[in-house]
Amino acid sequence: MSPHIVKEKTDDRIILVDSVEDNIYAGSLIIGTGLFIFLVSFSFLFVDSDYESQDISSRLIFILLLLLGVYVLFAGLYTLIIRETIIVDKRLQTAIVTKEVILTHFKFIKKIPFTDLEAVEITCNAHDNCGHASPVNDSSDSWNVSLMTFVDGSVKVCRSHCESKAKEIAESICKITGKKITHRTRIIPWDCESYGE
Secondary structure: OOOOEEEEEOOOEEEEEOOHHHHHHHHHHHHHHHHHHHHHHHHHHHHOOOHHHOOHHHHHHHHHHHHHHHHHHHHHHHHHHEEEEEEEEOOOOEEEEEEEEOOOOOEEEEEEEHHHEEEEEEEEEEEEEOOEOOOOOOOOOEEEEEEEEOOOEEEEEEEEOOHHHHHHHHHHHHHHHOOOEEEEEEEEEOOHHHHOO
């Protein structure tokens, strides 16, 4: 999960951290989902007494579900044990992305010099309500703040369900880095058939 808590904010530096509670809750939920998918597909694939009568396509589907369960399980573990911190520091002229594994000393640190930054981007992930424009500030919309770099493309530094909070963080980063804000809207379509349209 991307950071969304402002731990420190001055004119020269901003530190964003993720929520430990959110990570524990989301990681546990994702692990439970992955475990459920894994166990259901495993039981149909290997425990089913009618295993011999399964055709190749149903076996392939259950194998894919088994692999999906493993993938979701590891995604949940990643969410549960990784803590992310973003530091944008004017004095160092660098944005630092730190991913730390809890209960260990293992860290992944990525440094992005301000010279590699192109812009600070705010992305609104808005839902398309079956061909109708999503209302402004819809509660289902989410807002991401990303650093657009010449080298690595986009590096997401913050997520929020509040437009004003995302804009405030983006403006703080712009003041520190001296870069401009760009805006983008990404439309996420709803499954209209399930809503009777």
